[in-house]
Amino acid sequence: MTSISTTTTSNNNNKALLTKYPKANASVINNDYLKSSTDQKNFIQKTSIQPFKRHKISHTDSINKMITTTNIDMDIQMTxxxxxxxxxxxxxxxxxxxSDLILIVEGQEFYVDKSVLSSVSKVFQLYFQEENINSIEIVDVSSNDMIELLQFLYPQFQCTITYQNVTGLLILARRFEINFILTACRAFILLYISKFNYVHTDSNGINLIEQENGLRITISSILDILCIWYREFYYMNDQLACENLLKKLSQCNIINFNSSKIFNDLEEQLKYKIFQIRAKYLETSRTSTISDAN
Known part of the structure; x- marks a missing residue:
């Protein structure tokens, strides 16, 4: 899923630079998103995480308990x-x-436990087997994102997945191969996209989406997120999640796509698949309209 190459400094702190990590099935993502190479993959950050209990996930019920819905009072949630x-x-x-390891992110030191990281992350597990180190610098991640992620790995913190943090969690969980977080993020995203509908235009001709709580938002405000989710699941070879996201993306118009930086930064093969499914959607809509007219 990912690729790790490291650079070890020769100072007394025995500090390593964790930038990339190896695995056969991966993709390249820089700070703005994707750029690929054959066997080396970069990954971005984009985090913000909330409560879903960290204990081992083995049943659907456990996952469902981690998912919060949009009807939570926002003031209480922010507090x-x-x-x-x-x-x-x-x-x-x-x-x-x-604590026997220091993670350095944007100059901030995080005191963590190798045993905790290696127990949930295949990437860290392999890394600790190969390197005898006591500090690692992690790039392409903000300190806020890292502290959010770490809360999910330590049982004393109460964490919940929300719309605000699921994207970052998904990206970092794929980067570090933390499967229990990936599973929960997937469940949240599939549930979320199943509960909003397109309202094609308002009185000003702006394309809108109506969410489960009745709130309407512009398609452009969520298109970037949908593209990121699709990209992440595509590189995880998650066909079901990709199909569900493509159904939503197919209803976005070309103007929305052209104005989306995230979409324009996707690899050509991803953009092709989105336009391919959109063409089928338009053809089906046109056929339906002709049938209704007759």
């Missing part, structure tokens, strides 16, 4: 998020019992 972040900073920004 909880701020409290969670404050507690996490107090824990990770200073040495604590059993």
């Amino acid at each position: 909880q998020e701020n409290n969670n972040k404050h507690l996490a900073e107090e824990f990770f920004f200073q040495l604590h019992p059993f």
